[in-house]
Amino acid sequence: MMTVTAARMLWDRAVCFVGIGLPSAAANLARLLKAPDIVLIYESGTIGTRPNVLPLSIGDGELADTATCVVPLPEIFAYWLQAGRVDLGFLGAAQVDRFGNLNSTVIGPYDRPQTRLPGAGGAPEIALHAKQVYVIIKQSPRTFVPSLDFVSSAGFLGGNGERARRGAPGRGPQAIITDYGLMRPDPTTDEFVLVARYEHVTVAAAVAACGWPLRTGAAVEVIAPPTLEELEALRELHARTRAAHAVRVKLPI
């Protein structure tokens, strides 16, 4: 449902910088269903890639083989992302706060972590330079926290226009897609509020699954359930992916 909801929010010809996992699944579902000319960029340097199966890693051969071009890493970050050529950054994270700041670095203190996470990777500069950012993350009080253990990537910082005042080129996070519904930032305070929910989810449940006192928009819309077409396309994509990842590799020695 999260994947389908996110896919619906993408548009044709968008230049989309995609992280691995749910963002990658949603972006490719959108490409298959409704946005055939969406330009997918992965940080491995593959530009305009059209993978037939979802990559397990950010640099699977499938991404290079189906790309318009493949560029070196310093170039993807400098000439393409930093130069402002990316319409949409699509990120996941381990924790998010009410202003859309993200943590993918560490749970607990940095020097003595409870859980050391993989780290920021490409996200800090995607979050800075993409014209806007979507965040896709499963909701629980442990992931939607009042205060991050570590800021890996900036959203609206402290809110109330701080991000814009500090001169960030991109507009920052414009949507958080969760397994309860959809949050959007309040245009004045920058705080994320619940604006839509899935049919089977109550507003009370969404509020309970959030670690900050989640406010709701003027009206909380109901997100239409996935259509048969959407579900079939997603299932086929996952089935192709599973089959591809199970193929044994043959070494030439």
Add this chain to the structure above:
Amino acid sequence: MPVATLREAIEEHVHDGDMVALEGFTHLIPFAAGHEIIRQRRRHLHLVRMTPDLLYDQMIGAGCADHLTFSWGGNPGVGSAHRVREAIEKSWPQPLQVHEHSHAGMAAAYVAGASRLPFGLLRGYFGTDLATVNPDIRSVACPYTGEQIATVPPLNPDVTILHAQKADLEGNVLMSGIVGAQKEAALAAKRLVVTVEEIVEHLDAPMNSVVLPAWVVSAVACVPGGAWPSYARGYYARDNAFCIAWDEISRDRERFAAWIERYVYGTRNHREFVQALRADGVSL
């Protein structure tokens, strides 16, 4: 003639305490060379790599390193790099000091290193806590506009190690596909060791492709399959099934140690390593 065996190349060019970058962004990761470093029991390395994944999990778990400079560390699409995590969280098998960047920052550090500039610069690290935990991340005022721009010190490894598709008899190296920051890491280093899938008489490199001329290459070793379980475009695909299986192998200290003992310490070279895996039923 820089063509050597991998054992010779590592013996000569990788020393205890060196800063060593094994690069390759998912593609062309020099696994066989990393295993040879483990076999030769190098210690106190400062390992540098944008994406410490399975290879640095193995090298750090085997006790080769006490410093790590990186920008993302995990098993891509699968989860944690458990050995790296345990080194950071529990100092096992020894403490690991980390120097953490973003990808864009680390790419800029390699570019500065290759260019022999005093720092790399980028519009980056905006609003993040990375600069608070890594004092190397600073900023400078633009001399034209006054804008504050983030800076990172150059990365100049003692040795960079790469895997590539081909070299010719003179030792010129050709790589293609996803090439990450390999060229920058190569030219930033004092010494450069490359393993290749094959050595050919003539490279026949398309113009403007990534070629490292023999005179910047310290040693080339022919190690077919040397990027497994990463991949070499045109030769073999990424072994995603093994990368998924590594999650279980690496989760437990004893199981990890047994794996290293059997396949790395228990073999003399990459060919024997592959034969041992095949003998134990791993389909390769």
